[in-house]
Amino acid sequence: MKSVLVTGGSGRLARYVIDYLLERDYRVTGFDCVAPSGADYPKGVQFVKGDLTTLEDCMRAISLSEADAIIHLAAIPYDTDLHPGQPRIQNLPEDECMKVNTMGTYYLMDAARRFKHVRTVAFASSYYALGLGRRLSGTPFQVDYLPIDEEHPNRPEDTYALSKVFGEEILRAYSRAYGIRAVAFRLQGIDWPFRKDDYKYGITLAAKPDHIGGPVITTYQYVDPRDAAQAFTLAIEAENLDMFEAFHLLTDSRHVEDTREVVGKVWPDLVGMATHLEGTEGLITAHKLRTKLGYKPQYSWRNQPNHQ
Numbered sequence: 599m600k601s602v603l604v605t606g607g608s609g610r611l612a613r614y615v616i617d618y619l620l621e622r623d624y625r626v627t628g629f630d631c632v633a634p635s636g637a638d639y640p641k642g643v644q645f646v647k648g649d650l651t652t653l654e655d656c657m658r659a660i661s662l663s664e665a666d667a668i669i670h671l672a673a674i675p676y677d678t679d680l681h682p683g684q685p686r687i688q689n690l691p692e693d694e695c696m697k698v699n700t701m702g703t704y705y706l707m708d709a710a711r712r713f714k715h716v717r718t719v720a721f722a723s724s725y726y727a728l729g730l731g732r733r734l735s736g737t738p739f740q741v742d743y744l745p746i747d748e749e750h751p752n753r754p755e756d757t758y759a760l761s762k763v764f765g766e767e768i769l770r771a772y773s774r775a776y777g778i779r780a781v782a783f784r785l786q787g788i789d790w791p792f793r794k795d796d797y798k799y800g801i802t803l804a805a806k807p808d809h810i811g812g813p814v815i816t817t818y819q820y821v822d823p824r825d826a827a828q829a830f831t832l833a834i835e836a837e838n839l840d841m842f843e844a845f846h847l848l849t850d851s852r853h854v855e856d857t858r859e860v861v862g863k864v865w866p867d868l869v870g871m872a873t874h875l876e877g878t879e880g881l882i883t884a885h886k887l888r889t890k891l892g893y894k895p896q897y898s899w900r901n902q903p904n905h906q
């Protein structure tokens with residue numbers, strides 16, 4: 599039986615990943631600085647409480663788990679910087695996102711390389727790595743070509759996006775140096791089944807003739823956490839990957855119209871790049887994930903029976 603360590607093991611996505619792994623008979627250890635609620639944590643899962651930003655705790659978690667693979671989800675899942683003109687209620691120190699996400703990934707990888715049994719690390723990056731999340735400069739997001747794939751330049755501005763780019767580079771360096779296979783998933787925004795009433799599907803977007811440049815915050819795409827769990831599991835099982843690979847990870851777009859039509863209405867500057875687009879997948883493509891990893895998303899709103 600294969601053993602998997604899931605960092606961020608008390609978090610929202612982790613719960614779906616852990617359930618998916620258990621259904622496939624993996625031995626699972628969760629690792630998080632916050633203990634999960636014992637009442638509804640899956641039986642048979644070992645949990646290690648510790649801080650990702652210390653080498654000792656990362657080593658303890660890896661050692662206790664005897665992991666063949668690590669699924670690295672622990673993070674501050676948003677930027678924590680303060681900026682004049684973009685007011686927010688501060689709940690964490692400004693450097694927390696950078697510290698946890700970047701140094702945490704470094705300590706995890708530096709711990710992993712000390713244990714010969716860790717063969718693969720799969721990491722939750724984000725489509726925000728592209729730089730379309732918080733536009734601190736106030737300038738439009740630049741799209742070089744469509745659809746956006748894994749080769750498109752990342753131009754992060756905020757610390758969350760930057761921490762994900764650094765996280766990917768840390769994985770890449772450790773795979774190069776120590777032969778640990780590493781996979782980074784650039785997840786779309788996750789639509790949680792327990793908040794399904796908050797999300798809109800089957801939308802017809804209003805025209806925005808004055809919009810300049812590419813999308814900001816949303817591309818009107820999403821990933822279901824159960825599909826994300828499938829992708830992470832495929833990554834730790836794959837035999838055909840390069841030592842480091844990045845994949846965009848999404849389930850579907852939310853719009854009914856073809857992407858080409860949506861671009862013409864919502865991002866008119868990009869219309870010349872969209873002429874060859876077919877179908878409704880959206881601005882970012884998961885083509886590489888489908889063709890190289892055999893990913894088959896199950897939770898599109900378009901096949902209603904599964905979309906609960």
Ligand SMILES: NC(=O)c1ccc[n+]([C@@H]2O[C@H](COP(=O)([O-])OP(=O)(O)OC[C@H]3O[C@@H](n4cnc5c(N)ncnc54)[C@H](O)[C@@H]3O)[C@@H](O)[C@H]2O)c1
Pocket residue numbers: 605606607608609610611612629630631632648649650651670671672673674675676698702722723724725784785786787788789
């Ligand atoms: N939620 C989304 O829409 C989304 C989109 C793209 C990418 N992601 C990425 O997916 C991953 C999981 O996201 P989520 O929504 O489940 O987040 P979450 O906040 O629910 O889970 C993250 C977990 O990390 C833990 N953690 C934070 N700091 C830690 C530390 N120092 N040591 C140990 N554990 C620590 C937290 O306690 C939490 O349980 C994150 O890496 C996030 O950046 C999420």
